[in-house]
Each structure stands twice: as C-alpha cells, then as structure tokens.
Amino acid sequence: MSDLIDDPAPGQNMPEYTVSEISGAVKRTLEGEFGRIRVRGEVGRVFRARSGHLYYDVKDDRNVLACTTWKGQIARLSVEPEEGLEVVVTGRLTAFGAQSKYNMNVEEVAVAGQGALMALLEKRKKALAAEGLFDKERKRPLPFLPEVIGVVTSPSGAVIRDILHRLRERFPRKVLIWPVAVQGTACAPEVARAINGFNALTPGGALPRPDLLIVARGGGSVEDLWGFNEEIVARAAAASAIPLISAVGHETDTTLIDFTSDHRAPTPTAAAELAVPVRLDLLTQIESQGGRIRTAARNGIARRQQRLADLARGLPRHDTLLSGPRQRLDIASDRLPAALIRGVQHRRLRLSELSGSLRPVTLARLLAANRTELQRLSLRLSPALERGLRTRRELYENQSARLLPRTLEAQITRERVRLDTLSRRLSRCGTTWIEALRGRIEAHDRLLATLGYEATLRRGYVVVRERGNLVTTCTAAAQAALLEIQFADGRLNVGPQSSPAPRPRKTPSPEQGSLF
Template sequence: MSETQSNIAEFSVSEISFSIKRTMEDAFGYVRVRGELGRISRPGSGHIYLDLKDDRAVLSGVVWKGVASKLKIQPEQGLEVIATGKITTFPGQSKYQMVIDAMEPAGAGALMALLEERKKKLAAEGLFADDRKKRLPPLPRVIGVVTSPTGAVIRDILHRIEDRFPLHVVVWPVRVQGETSGAEVANGIRGFNALDPDGPVPRPDVLIVARGGGSIEDLWGFNEEAVVRAAAESQIPLISAVGHETDWTLIDLAADVRAPTPTGAAEIAVPVKAELMSMVDDRSRRLNSGLVRFVTSRRTELRAASAALPAPQDLLALPRQKFDTAANGLERALIYSTRTHRTNWQNLAGRLSPHLLQRLSSKARQDLQTVSERQQRALSVAVGQKRQSFLAIESRLTPARLRQQTTLGMERLSGLAERLDRAYTARLTHDKSRLDGLQKLLKSLSYKDVLARGYAVVRDDTGQPLRSAGGVASGAALSIELGDGTVDAVTVSGSAAPKKAKQKPKKPAEGKPEAGQGSLF
C-alpha cells in the first residue's frame, strides 16, 4: 500500500501542546474572572485546586502554595469571588486553567443564596421544629435504607449492622446524584411509609437516608423541597446520613436524627447485641440476688414470729386450770349443798309429819334434779365455748396462712421488679438524649470546625495561645495547630511591642505557616 504524500507540517505532541500554551498566555495575559467557587481540593503539597463556575461554564483554577498563604480570603465552596491571574494550559492533561494570584469576595454564591432562602421558607412552615421529631426505637426489627445499591455506603451500613446486631435490612435503590436523585429519594421515603406492616415486604421501624461526601452540587438533590417534605412527613423515624461530618443539607434539619456519617447512622439505629446481653444478664443476677435476700429476710421474720408465739400447751394451760377449778368447785358445792339440805331436813324432821316429809322430800328431790341438770347443761356449754375458742386460735396458726402471706409478698416483689425495669429504661433513654444534646453543644462550641476552614492556633513553648505579636522574641519556639495536625515553627524576628507601621509580609518557609499568625482566641 503506498503512503499518502502531504505537505502538511508534522508536530510532536509536546510541540503542539506547548505552542497552544504560549498562544493562550500571550492572548490573555492577566485577567479578572468573577464566578462561584465549586469543587475545592487541598492536597498535602499545600496548593489549592478549585473550580470557578457560573450557570453555563466551569473554569479550573490553581493557587500555588506560596500565594495561598497570602490570599485575603480562604476559598470556601459556594462563595462568589473575583479572581485575578493568568490563563494557561496544563499539557500533561490537555486542559486549560487559571493560575490565581489574588482573590477577593464578590458576594454570596447563587447556590448558597438559593439554599438559604429555601431553608428560611421551610423553617417558617415548622418542618425543622424539634417538637415534631420522633424518638428512635431502642431495638428495631427491620431497618430501611434509601441509598445507591452499588456504592460503598450500603456496604458500610450492612457491615456495621452485622457487627453490632444482625437485623433485617431492606434497601430502596435510588440515584444519589443527578437531576432525578431528589425525586427518587422522596419516593423512597414515601414508599417505605406506604408499606403494609403485614405485607410481603416488612415495614421498617427505622429509615436511613445515606450518601457519601461530595461537593454542594453533588449533594444538591438532598436540598430539594420534595425530599425535605417527605422526610418531615415520614411516620417512620428517619436518620439522615448525607455526606461527611462537615457537610450539611436541608434533609439533615428535617430528619429526626442527623448522623455524621453513614456508618454512624448504623451505630445510632442499632444497639450492640453483646452489650444488651450483658445488661440482661446483669439484671437477671440482680433480680435473683434480690429474690434470695427477700426470701431470706422473710424466713428470718417468720422464725422471729414463731419464736415469739407461745407454745400450744401454754395457750391451753389457763383455760384448763379454770376448768379444773370450776370442776373442783362444783363438787364441793354439791357436797356443801347436800349437807346443808340434810341438816335442814334433820332439823325439820321432828316437826314434820311423815306425809309432809314425803311431800317435801319429793319436792326437794325434784329441785335437786333440776339444779343438777342445769349445772350439767351449763358445764357442757362452757366446755363447748372453750373448745370453739381454742379451735379458732389454732386455725390462725396453720402453715397455709403463712404460705398465703409468702405468696402475696412474691406478687408484690414481681410488681416492684417490673416498675424498676420501666424506670431504668426511662432513665437510660433520658440520659442518652441529654448526652446527645451535650455532644451537639460541644461540637457547636468547638474551634475545630474553624480550623478546618483554614485558620490556625499559634501557641508558645508553654502551650498557651498567642493573642498578639507583641512580646514574641526572635528565635522563639512556636507550635501551630491546623485543621489536620500540628507543626512546629521558630520565629525569625520579634518585637517588644506592637508597631503601627505596616510591614511587608514575608514568604513562609517551605511546609510551615507564617510565623506570628494570629490565634483564633
């Protein structure tokens, strides 16, 4: 096959790339560009890579390490700025970019302004109110997850639930980025709420809406009004786990609980099974110990009561003695009465005729028989009454009555144990809510978030924060705390008192921030 002859000049890849680079740099030189900051990246080299964008285009930008420390403002996502620099190309990737030498704020970004306006509108409707937020169940049976089925987020959630307490997890697959992500997430939340508790797909007890970190554009679907309203209307308690700990979206404000990460959401939703088993074992041991102490105490009280009771023979001694006394008295009374009547009869015998004597004798015999019968009946009644009294006393001393009292005591103990369990659960829930509130307050007052935005805390060799440059001697050892760690530094110049004259900033040493940088406190 013959080669095609052409008079077109041939260039190497490097020649054409660097020719384009020179052409763009000569054509534009220094320019001022106004736009909104999008993606911002701060690698370990100290350079800053970012995107400048408007509603139709995106321009990549880079701030070199030496310039980054001299910027008037630190780049933040969503901030509208005016950047000054030159347009150039990066031949290694065939892309053009802007090398930024200066940056100044130009106003709030369009997306951030829209987000703030939407936040105020939904807050006015009460969708973010704390009084409408629901408590999470202490031990859910089914957990519903609204997220992408193919990302690392669902794997992290499943792995953490498996480690803590294996439960049934139902995943509602959605897109977590793009134009349709907001509608799909809202449909997922409402779909879980519409499930029948007795249907083929179990209705979850807790919902988790999760996504990994990203830029404000990547997370914008979770700021849509439909998603916020669906989260606020959810009858199932909902945990929001969108982005990293520093990211926030409107669904975080409408959710019942916000988790810093998807893994943290799994930890909030599910307790640790081993801890629950340990708590149950501990309560069982305490219950058994309390029961043993109760039975022992009752046994001691029973023995004390038994020891205080008189013996049965002692209870019958007095009635028996009274009976013997009455019996002996009756015999003597009969003898005395007979003797008296005999004496009277003998005294009257001389004065009475046989007929009268027979009549009186007959009458006396009848009276004596009547009295004897009445005494016998009275004696029988008295003995019967004493016997009934003795039987009544004896019935109150039976073991059955003691067993009945013991049974009543056991029932009271069971009721007290149930009340103790409910009170313990309520106290534990209250303390957990209070701990969560204190943790949120601690995070809101911490200066770590401020350090993450590019500020630093400068301390002297004793660890005390420096509030001014006055009094810092040359060669003093300093430690500078940044958002991702602490570096040591040494001052190259010092002053005994603050100076009013403006000094030209010096370029900091490689890998170290400028000496004398102000403290946050």
Template sequence: MSETQSNVAEFSVSEISFSIKRTMEDAFGYVRVRGELGRISRPGSGHIYLDLKDDRSVLSGVIWRGAASKLKIQPEQGLEVIATGKITTFPGQSKYQMVIDSLEPAGAGALMALLEERKKKLAAEGLFAEERKRPLPPLPSVIGVVTSPTGAVIRDILHRITDRFPLHVLVWPVRVQGETSGAEVANGIRGFNALQPGGPIPRPDVLIVARGGGSIEDLWGFNEEAVVRAAADSQIPLISAVGHETDWTLIDLAADLRAPTPTGAAEFAVPVKAELMAMVDDRSRRLNSGLVRFVTSRRTELRAASAALPAPQDLLALPRQKFDTLASSLERALIVSTRTHRTHYQNFAGRLSPLLLSRLSTKARQDLVQASERKQRALQVAVSQKRHAFEALAVRLTPARLAQQTTLGTERLSGLGDRLDRAYLARLSQEKARLDGLQKLLKSLSYKDVLARGYAVVRDDSGQPVRSAAAIASGAALAIELADGTVDAVALSDSAGPKPAKVKKPATGKGPATSQGSLF
C-alpha cells in the first residue's frame, strides 16, 4: 500500500504555536478590556494572575511583577475594572491570555461599591466604634504629621501651628497619591507609634494624617485596609485631615477625630497661645483676688475671736496661786510623813530581832516535818486499803466465774425470748378476734343487707336520703339506690297526691332495675 501524497505544508508544533502567537499579537497589539475580576492569585514570584470575566466569557490575565508595583489600585475579586495591555498566547499550554500593564476602576460606581463593601467589613470588626476613640491632649508638646513634605498641606499646617502655639513638629514624608501611598501612610502611623518616650527622637503626643482634596481615585490610598487598621491600632490620638470638607475616606471613620481641612486639623491639635495666656492671666488675677479676700476674712474672724478670750495672765493667776499654796505645804507634809514612817520602822525593827526570827524558823521547820510524816502514814494506809480491796475483787473475777455468769445470762435471755414470742402470738390472736367481732357488728348494722332483702334508698340531687314523700317536689331529680346499683328518676305528682317516680336511665351497666317499686 503506497503513502498518500499531499501538497499541504507541514509545521512543527513550535512553528504553529509561535505563528499563532505572532498573529494574535499583531491583531491585538494594544487593547483595553472591561470586565469583572474573578480568580486572583499572587505567587511568591511577585506576579499577579487573574481572570477577567463577563456574563458569557472568561479571559485569563497576568500582571508582571514590575507592572504590579505601579498599579493605581490593587486588584480585588468582584471589582469591575478596565485593563490595558496586549493579547498574547502561552505556547506551553496552547492558551491565550492578556498581559496587563495597568488597571483602573470602571467608573466611580465600581469604586463606591467596593468602598461600601470594605466599610461594612471593617465596621463589623469594630474598627469604627466610638468607644475606641481617644480624646486629644489639651496641650501637646510634639505633633507628628504624616503627609507629603513638598505639598501645600504641610506649609498650611506649620503656618497655622506657628500662629497659634509654636511647638515641635515631626514630619513623616509619604506619597499621598499612587499605588504605594496606602502602604507608606500605614508605615508612617506605625512608625510614630513605635517611637519610645524619652528616646533620641521625641514621641508625638498627637498625629495628623493630611492630604489636599482630589477625586475618589486620588484619595483611594486612604481607603486601603492597611491604613484603616493602622489608624485604629494607633496608641497616639490621631486626627484625619484628608481632602476637603465634603470628601470622606475610611481613615476618617477610624481616626479619633476628623478635621474638615488640614488647617482645621492644626487648629484642633493646638490651642491659641494668646488665648491661653489671657486665660491664665485672668485666672491668676481671680486667684489673687480670692486669696486677698480669704486672708482678710480670716484675719477679721481671728481678731473677733481673740477679743472674746481672757488675758493670758488672768488664765494663769488662779493655777499659780494654787501652786504656791501647795508648794508651801509640801515641805511640812514631807517632814511629818518622814517622822511617821521612821516611828513605824522602829516599832517593827524592835519586833524583828535575829533570835525571834530563828525561833520562828525552827518552829516552822518542825511543823513541816510533822505534816510530812502524817501525810506519809496516811498514804501508806490508803495504799494498803486499796490493795486489800483489789485482791478481794481479783478472787471474785476468775475466768470460771465469768463463764458461769455468762451462761446464766444466756439462759435467762433465751427464756425471756420464748415468753415474748408466746405473748406476741396471744395478743395477735386477741386482736384478730376483736376485729372479726367488729366486722360482724358493722355488717349487721349496714343498710346494704336491708337493700339485699328488696328495699331501696331514695336520695335527692344533693345526695341526702329522702325521709318523707311530702319533701319531694314535682319534677325533682332523684337517685334510687338498690342492692345491685343506682338508677336516676324524676318525681311525678298531681292533685290527687304523689305518683310513682319515673325511671330515667340506669346508673350502672346492668340495666334498669324495673322490678323494684317506689317507696312512696
């Protein structure tokens, strides 16, 4: 079998793939594509891979690392954007894709939708809560400003601070517009917070984040999550002064205070020095005047109180006179007391001679010896008596005697147990006979036996027995109790007298007892 001959040109896989690549790049050299961002991937290489999609198709895209660092906005899933770049192919997988050079939101509506979604997310985390906000210090010594060092904003802030109250201002230079502005502002806020009090660089008492007005795209860096979280985490009170009075960003909600303009932020941060000095002078004058009035009033009260007091010499006159009297009598009293005590001493000294003391000591020693001998004899007698009593008890407490007593006690206990059993049975028999007699008496007195002989009990609607036919009214409901059950009845009567009761229905499942006549 021969091979089929053909004039169709043959290509290698690489040749056809690169031919298609050149064709697509020539046809779509530079395009702008509008779509919604879908899948977004950021590998460690720094490139960004994403999908652009609409309601019918998906276009793969890639942003190389160099272009990704220059983007005005960062790609987020669900954001509608306009991507600018070129269409090319990836021969390694036979797929086409768009190499994106720049991204911009597809109108202000897309940015506002993204902004509102981010606002709800951060508010749910509590970053905008009022209880997180801190009051501004009344008179800061150092102010930190995060803004561009070359714009008019910093000049306005410095000019207003100099006019109101000149103090130390630290500027953290950042870019306030562009793809890196958000990260730089967040780093500036965190950098000021990282300064240690008392360090070589003074730590600010209040921070101002400022920028002039602009469009929503120009101010977008202040809506990034990193900036909002840095403002919410700041331990230093922070004033947001981004844009004009009508502009607002997410950092305004996270800041401790929002100023309508950068100049207004400077006014919030520092008071007017002249006003403070005037206030201090006024309060100093009021303090001095109050002190003068207070001292004058106390001096007047002191003079009035001192006028009512007696003279010091008058207060001491009577005690001095009493002291002189006692001093004069003290000497005589001491002499008399000394003579009295000498007499007493001489009397006792005559009685306490050495011979008398020796006799008393000898007699006391003899009394002590005699008492000791009597105690010793008494102790010997008591011990002898206790020994005899113990020996008598020991004779009586032999093992055989104990065994005999135990045997007698056991036999006695057994006899008492038998007597108890016999008494219990006899008492039980007596009580049973008594109970049987009471039961027979109760049965003989019960009306149930009367009912069994063919009689009946008629009761009214309250359950009470009817004792007289005259007590029954016409139409009264009655209950007739028979031996085998109860039936309901209604009383009938006319001018001739009462008639038999009419049975309504049986009260039991045995049927009406129609064989029983009326008691009336």
C-alpha cells in the first residue's frame, strides 16, 4: 500500500485517500491474499436475476458470505444451490466498491457429505410427491410387444450390450440409442433432452418414434448417480408420453427418476426382460391355445350332433304326420257327392215350397194392375216427352246455328279420342276378365285332377270295368266274360278269370293243442 501514501499535508502526519483508491486497495488485497479458496457453509437465500446471474448466501451460525455465480458459470455447476443445503463452494473473493461489500465469485458447488445429499434428495422427493408426480394413477401400462424401443444410456458402457443381448435372446426388436453422459454435470440436461427428443419424434416418420423408453445406467455411488436425482430429469420422465422404464443402478440404488417413471427395473438386464416377452413362450402358448380351441370346437360339434340326434328321435315320422290328414281327405271326398246331392235336393224343395205359395189368380190380378198403372203413366209421359223433345230440338237448332265448323271439328276430335280411350279400356277389361276365367278353369282342373281317381291310380290302384260298368267284387269279376283294367298309364283287356279255390284249413293234431 506504499504507492497509495502521499506526502502528508503541512501540519498533519496521516495521509489522505480517495474513495476509489481505498476501494481498489481493498479489492487487490482480498484477491491477492486469498486467491482461489473453498468455503463450507449452509446455503441461505437464493435469488436468480433477470439477467440470469445467481445470487445466494453461504452462512454458518454467526456470519454470512455473499456469493455470486455468473450466467455463463451456472451450466458448469454440478449442484445448483438450494436454500438449507450444506455445500462446499469453490471460487475467488472479491470486493464491490460501489456498495462497500465483498463477496465470493463461486465457480463450483459441491454438497458437503452424503448426509446432505440425502437431505436434499428427500426434500426434492417431498416436493415432487406433493405435485402428484409419484401417483400410481399417472403411470401408464407397458406395451405388450413394442415395435421400436428407445434406450437412453452411454453408448460405450456394458449396459447397452447387456440390453441388446437380452432383447436378442427373448424377442428381437428395433432399438434406437440416444447417447448421453451418465454421470457428471452434463448428465442431467442430456438425459432430459434425450427423453424430450424421443417424445418429439413424429409417429410414422422417417425416424420411427419408439413405443417404449428405457433409461439405463450401471451401479455407482450416490455422487455418480446424482444426475438422475435432478429435478429436470424427474420432470422429463413424468411428462413423457411414451411409457418409460427406469433402470438406473443396481437393485438397492434409488433415484428420483425411479419414482416418476412408469416402471422401475432393478437392473438394465431386468429392464430388457420387462420390455419384451419370450418369443418361444409365446409360440408355445399360441400352440396350446390353438389345441384347446380345436378340442373345444370338436367337443361342441359332437355335443350338438348328439343333441340333434336326440331331438330327431323324439320327432314323429312324416308318414305318421300325413296319415291323419290323408284319412280326413278320404272321408271328406267320400262325403262330398252325398252333400252336394242333399244340397241340391234341399234347394229344390225350398223352390217348390215358394212356387206353391204363388196362385195364378193372384199373379193375373197383379199383372193386370201393373199393366193399368203402366198405361196411365205412359199416357202422362207421351205429351211430356213430345214437349221435351220439341224444346231440345229448338235449343239444338239455335246452338248449331251459332257453332262454327272449327268448333264442330274440335268436338268431333275430342269425341273420337274419348271413343278410342273407352275402346282400349274395354279391351283391357275383356282381356283381364278372360284371364281371370282361364285362371279359374285351370284351378278347377287342378282340383279335379287332385280329387279324381286318376291320382289314385298313380299310387298303384286300378279300376276294373265290364262293358263300361265298374266291377267291385271278386265274384263279379269271375263271372265277367271280358274285363277292362285301367292303370295310370293306359287300359288293358283280359279274359275271364276263375275264382281261386279255397285253401283247406289245417286241422291241429290231437297231440298239439290249438292256439286259438
């Protein structure tokens, strides 16, 4: 500080300094005396300015040290300061003369001990759980057989080889690898960008969008796995629209991404096992299910055939169903001629009764009275008809005198058209009537063919006649000189037939009793 000392003023022994001189001297003294140092303490208030710079305090039970991390330095911090976190900060002391303050420009922040890391982890876990990011309702089911699997891991480690080997053994699938750093300061932002990048792919695009994501890393210490405890990674896993499996560390290691992912696998190999089923097991299961389906189909068909056979045995035969209607038809056909004769006789008797009640005298008197009334009306009608005809004739002559030839021609034309129309209608009516009569005649012919004896002949019966008369007994046939037998397809004349001699009846022997 000798360069700041000026000659004392006359009468004074103490030198004078300007404010800038003393501020610069203090700044140079702090920076030259301490240089790059490490300070341990608890993070107090944290403030991020609009410019992106980070301002916070590191304190102990008695004093506070103001710390500053510039915007360009924040990305290189392994841990971002949070209030209440015990940390070890590394940087340089400097002074800010505009406010007579000194502070520390922090270039690196490290958590002071594993206990502090666990405390920070629990704090983040409670905050994310309060937002509902750990709820089971948010977790999506894994696809049964994904077509494309996206893997977020280091491309040079043993993890990716284990995953690919296990996928190849179980069920080969397409795999997209997004290389990231799995530890250090670059781990958290790269993993978050990889998850978001896979979700940003367009389904069906040139680069297929994965159906399942696996975030994998091998085992390590808490510090090595700390990148997967960062809030940015946990939120990216929770916001992923693609189902995500977390496979970070070994079975005993737990990170925040395990809670926000859709499923947690204890190891990367186990994640590959969760991603796809075993192909041989599926083939075996399909074959087994196919065999069960075939057996069930055969058994079902056999049961239905047996049931159909049982029901068929319970149904009556068609001959039995038709025997009753046939008998009723025969009875009705036998009763029909007699019924027709009785009907005609009844109507003839009724007509005779009605005609008998009419007397000739009464009829003659009635005809005379009607004839007299008719003559009287005709005498009255003749003058009226003459007057009417005379009036209409005069009216017609007057109207015809006024009619023009053109009007007469038009009327004749209309009448001719009307006559043509009526003739066509009459022709159609006559044709329709004739068709109806023809249909009735054909129906009667069919009924006659059905009820006649010719239909019976086609079933094996014959008609026997002698000189045109029916022969209905065997005796009459034996006495006939010439028989005419009518079959369904023609007639046959045969000579006289002798009645067969009666066969002797066998008499039972005395040793054997009669059964009758």
